[in-house]
Amino acid sequence: MSVYTTKTSILKTFSGADRERAKVIAANKVRFATPKEKGLAESVRAASEEQNFHLVQEFTYFLKEAELDDEELEEILKDAQKIVHNLTPDFVNVVEALLSLNWRKRSCKTIEAFTEFSIEILVAHNRYLPMGISKFISHWIPNDQDGADWVNGCPSNQIYCELKPIHDVLNRIITAVPMAFDVIVDTISSKFPYFKKPAHVTSGFLFNLLWLLDYKPVFEEIILQLVLQKLLVLDVNAPRDEINLENSCKQMEEAIFHMDDITVSPDTNNSEETVDHPIGQCLDVCLHMLYKYFDKKCSIKSIFTDQERCTANRIFKILLFTFDDVLLPSHNTHHVQFVMFFITSLRQTYYEAFLSSLWQKVQNPNVSAIIRHGAVGYLASFLARAKFVPLCTLQLYLMKLSKWAHSYLDDSDEYSQNCSLKSNLVFFSVCQAIFYLIAFRVKDLTATTNDLLFLQTLQLSRLAMCHFNPLRYCLAAVATAFAGVTRTYQLAYCHTVLERNARRKLATVYGHEKSMPEETLETFFPFDPYLLKMSNKFIENNYLIYQGNADDNVSPEPLRRKRGDSEMVDDDDFIKADKRQKLLELSKSQEFEKHFHFGSSPGFSK
Template sequence: MSVYSAKTGLSSILKSYAPTEREKTKAAIINKVRFRDVRSLKDAMTSMREQNNFMLLNEYAVYLKESTLNEADFIRVISEAHSMVHLLTPKFATIAENLLSLPWTNRSSEAIQKYQDFFVDLLVAQIKYVQFAISKLIVLWIPTDNDTARWPNGTPTEEKKAELQAVHKLLARILSIIPITFDVILEYVEFSFPYYKKPAHVVAGYIHNVLWLMEYQPALTEHLIQVLVQKLLILDVNAPRSEIEEAEFEEENEDDMDDDEDNDEEMFKMEDATITTTTTPQETREILPMTHPIAHTLDMCMEKMYAFFDQFNPKKELIANEGDKIPKTLSHALEFLKCLEEAFNNVILPSHNTHHVQFLVFYFCSFKNILGEKFLEFLWNKMKDPNESAIIRQASVGYIASFLARSKTLPLEVLKNYLKDLCEWAHQYIQRCDQYRANGTLKANLVFFSVCQAIFYVIAFRSRDLTADKKGLLFLQSLQLSALVTCNFNPLRVCLPAVATAFAGVTRAYQLAYCHAILERNARRKLATVYANEKSTPEEALDTFFPFDPYLLKMSGKRIQPNYLQYQPNECEDDSCSAVTNVSAAATDRLRKRGDSEMADDIDDFLIADKRQKLSELARSHEAQFTYGLSPGFHT
């Protein structure tokens, strides 16, 4: 059998080919047989015009599309086409599009230069091909799904960067010669953006190229920044904080189990050793990528954005490997802040419960104090504008409060000025509404209640700074907080419990206002409503959002932490906060036993020690239910 097979060649007939080998064989057959008589573009066009024979033209089009041109053939084809660009009218669109689709970025410098010259001259001569040509260039920005080796962390290697350099150089030439291409490029940059579930290096690599485009075409910055923020927002909302925390928690547990097993094995191996030294896994473990795949993509993309922002930092000295980038002045930073504010206003501010994308503005404002002040001024104007919707005004107040609470770089005097402005606005609102006996519901006074909670939140969060000296205490006294909490609107009833409790502790400790009686009365009214009707009724509460909650992304989070303030409770608050919480808990306990809200007025503030401890633990467990998305962060 083997002798017969060797003579007749049956073994080669029965041989199985892999799909890639089969395609290579097919391409080789096509090149050798089908295109052996293909002449030139000039001959094909001459045959079509003089003899009305389209056969050569069609074969030449297929030749361009399906053959693999070597370096010499590529230069010959492009040179011939370049000499005939005036003849490549839309009638010959198939030929022109196949020429524009030829792979060219990985060829010699001579071939690349000839292709770029042909590309530009064709678009100048035949404007109809602009859209197709631009789309072919933008597609070259997108990394392939399996090309992770040439895109580590979404950054191209030197080899890949050289290929992209040719693409961007060609785009720059086109933009300088054909102004109409500006709108076309903006359209295709947005249209070609990779799907958010693509591998992280694909999305981050594309963003790398968009940022690269902005460096040599700053006129496109405003529009492109908004496009990038929109796409990052899609990633952000598809990586909820709860899912990220759950994924990281499971990963840490698995790592801890593996580390425990490794440690056990090491202990068994080193039983006879007299001295052993151990290191904890946390000390030796490197920062790993995010476990949540979309969060990992978002982390990589946010790092790209922060690195791009660094060129606008007047205090930053760019490292040598960043090429010829020149640090921007403060005027450039202020100009770029306007672009960020526009994107923030159109994309981020109207979006509900985002988690990380808003930190783009937070990071940029950390460069200079004036940037943070300009951002706050922008938010303040939005909040005061009666023509804005109540939801937008409420969101603006939330951003003001969260930025004042979390920014380390913001001067204390700026914080005081905004606290003063917020309080003055609230007092004027109370006086104005008292004259007209306005409706006191949450819906009718949404902005007012949001402003009140912002005041309570900032004072509670920054109490250590605000009460550090006598001057700070005098400032807090000048805010007339007591008149605010005792007004007919009763703003404490709609505040988040953790905010109300923390604020009550600060004001009680420094005798600024006495909120515990109001909190107790509010608790009694809620319970009386529930038990009188024998059913639970909806409780009015603010839809609270703290936009600058702790940052969960690992890689890009390194840039946020140095300028991010964690909550530090004031030493004088602890006992007062416990007392306020104890009163509310005691009121709840008695009302449930008696079933009579009126008899709860004689609550004994002097609880015995063991009962106070139990109630304090109950209160802490109640506060712990608030996750970061709804929490003011007092437990951090």
């Protein structure tokens, strides 16, 4: 204790007599100096035969408080191994003390002795399985102060060498005790780090989970589903606007430094840079690890064995099931869903199966409208953004969406008054998906004469002019962009409908100072631009950034951002000025209450 601390301490000072008394009590607490005097075997024998648990209690205190060297610890563990069958649940305290010993940084012989004892005690007495497995998995969680030993989720050589015996023990226990499977799953779930923990803590735990999958693939389904659920918690607590704000602040600081002629070392601008948002940084590192794992397991190699092919297909099926069960019903996600974007980019059969699964949900009337609405959003956003999806697939799903919408119109009553958003949610979602895809992929869909003829077969004018008036419920930028494209290529003329809808909203806007919530289709574009820096290298090569229509000779002019506008028209709105001049004058009527998340952006941004 420092001099300063001694002078300012508020603790009660002890007299010499009190200090000596405390030493005597501490000395009496452990009655033997070494385990050789009255070892574990004698203590257990006395308890079993004479019902005298006093020696066992003393030995337990000894294990908890004595500083044992490698030789003493090795001898105790070997003695314990000899009487392992006598260590019944009556001796749970001493067994817990033995399993809690500090063994990771010991000699190889001591580690081997601990390993052999641990396996034998857990195999012989299933009662100790939860306690023993919990002790082992606790070593998977890095300390908050160990960030230097965990760089981007990868441990240092020393940490790796300390973790290897733990995984070897677990591997042998799982093989010998089948019931350990459920115990390990429960323990992993309960010990998963809190989402506000430092990034190296969560990523270090994830590193060990992926290590477990390498030697025990039987855990793949449960572990991957659990990991995505936990990353989903990180995702919703790292909103896009907060990540953007952190990045903007950093850019401003860097600009100030450059203005002050402060040179930045090239080493500080490395390729492994991540975002500044604490939770976003953790999510970035974890997704980077997952992408790397999936790339290793599922990517097509020059030499691909049948077993590797089965492994890749099994992982994809697990992810597809997890998507349906966890991701699709979730609200306000930003980046975790890109796991599906990445895995489907590895093989053609994967993205075909993903799109087919989404389409089956869209057209299935037994699925809830909310899930069908979400499936439409995923379908449209994926087709718009996935560079690896060929044009023929895009046209195929445009045709399917169009046929479904026209069939919906054929089955409806033209004079029906029930045109509310709630009653026709799926229809409006499908129409907006068609409008969005045509507006976003206009360059590809109008490249040749045959492509234009295909767009004419979609009968877009009928959809836009129908009595349901889907343009009324679409997001403003989607409706405006679609109207501009269809007028340019003489596919439909929608501006009169937009102006009529705008006049209809004027009374609501000026009378109540906001548009009614049911006037706007709450839309989710799950594959909006990816903001995480480190893991983006697995996404960017397959990600399609919007490129303006080549037939437009007028340079784009961004819409002026107003309070409450949707976030899709920020920097690189592709709607040309000559196509929306009239709408700009009426833009007041197209303001929306900002009650939906960033995913409502159609992402017409570079």
